[in-house]
Amino acid sequence: MRLEAVTDQNFCEADYLIANPDVRAAVEKGILASGRRHFQQHGYREKRHQRAPLIFFVHVPKTAGSTVNSHLKELLPDGSPHSEEWFYDDASMHLLDTLSWVSGHIAYSWANSRIPQFTNRRVEYFTCVRDPTDRVRSHYNWLIEIFHRDGHDDNPDWVKSMSEQIRNSGYSIPAIQANLLEYRWHFLNCQTLFLARDIEPMAGAFGSFKFVATPERLTDLLYTMTGKEVSLARRENESPHHFDPQLFREPEMESFLRRHNALDEQLFEFARSGKLSNPTEASTSPPWRARAHVLALRTKRRLAHW
Structure with a gap:
């Protein structure tokens, strides 16, 4: 169980009692009115902890x-x-x-x-x-890569079907754009939908x-x-390229993504500003307004596989 130090600001009754069974027993017996009362009278001096979120x-x-x-x-x-x-x-x-x-x-x-x-x-x-373009490109490439990996048949039928269409349609810019639009719930504004x-x-x-x-x-x-320092290791699921990645940086493709992946473009810029890490600001003061044309119930089940 991961623990955290307790303060007046982060105190949680349930988490305090879970981390301090002696206090919980005293509360259950009526010896103490509550875990908070114990913390206020003794726990802060004893440097008690509580279960972390x-x-x-x-x-x-x-x-x-x-x-x-x-x-x-x-x-x-x-x-x-x-x-x-x-x-x-x-x-x-x-x-x-x-x-x-x-x-x-x-x-x-x-x-x-x-x-x-x-x-x-x-x-x-x-x-x-x-970066939204890099994410779309990587995801598109991954759907080709899974055909070449062990365990391909373990993927859901709809994933295998999408992979087959992408592989068979060729790697011209018009073909890629057509696939991105057909499977837009999977590629376009995906980060916005998740967040x-x-x-x-x-x-x-x-x-x-x-x-x-x-x-x-x-x-x-x-x-x-x-709360621990780490040295980042190489990504374990890095895939070889199955098409020229520069295709996604061609002017025609960049223009396409600016139109159809605009929400993720704006999201990424906002994230780089650091403001998305402020829960209050992020939930009450969205910096931009736009519509994401998504069938949410359909998307929920499909996202569950990724």
């Missing part, structure tokens, strides 16, 4: 999330990567009370909606974002994140999450 890492595909997961597993072994495998199963949600961290291809809006239904535990949200406060991010209002990292700030992200 649950770390929830919103793993946006192809934004260095695998690197973050790898380090989290080393630093905090009692966590769950790829939690989308159980997060939508009500019977498995008891895990939220036992883990130090949870990571998954799970949109903030769904996490923030489901978690309070199963636990009153405090949650701190974290995520990574990436939006609402299931349908009609106004682009972000969720409340303690830290939103860009690639150059991964060490800061991991330190904020775990």
Whole structure:
């Protein structure tokens, strides 16, 4: 169990009692009125701790999330990567009370909606974002790469179908653009969808994140999450290129992405400013307004596989 120091500002009754069974027993017997009373009278002098909040890492595909997961597993072994495998199963949600961290291809809006239904535990949200063009290019390349990897047949049928179409359509700019539009829920404004406060991010209002990292700030992200310094290792899921990556920097493609991936472009610029790491600012003062044309319920189930 991950612990944190207790102050008047962060005190949580439930987490204090969980971390201090002697205090909990005294409260249950009526000897103490509450954990807070104990902290105010004795706990602060005794330097008592409480259970730390649950770390929830919103793993946006192809934004260095695998690197973050790898380090989290080393630093905090009692966590769950790829939690989308159980997060939508009500019977498995008891895990939220036992883990130090949870990571998954799970949109903030769904996490923030489901978690309070199963636990009153405090949650701190974290995520990574990436240059939008690089993310789309990497994800497009990955859907080709999975055909060449062991375990290809373990992917859902809709993923294999998408991979087949992308591979068979060729790698001209018009073919790539057509595929991006056909599977737009998967490629275009994907980061915005994962970070939006609402299931349908009609106004682009972000969720409340303690830290939103860009690639150059991964060490800061991991330190904020775990309190430990790390040396970043090479990404474990790096793929060889199956087409000329410069195609995505051609003027025709850049113009296309400015039109169709505009929300992610603006999101990334805002993230680089550091303002997305302020929960109050991020949730109440969105810096831009735009519509993301997304079928949210359809997207939820498909994102659960990534």
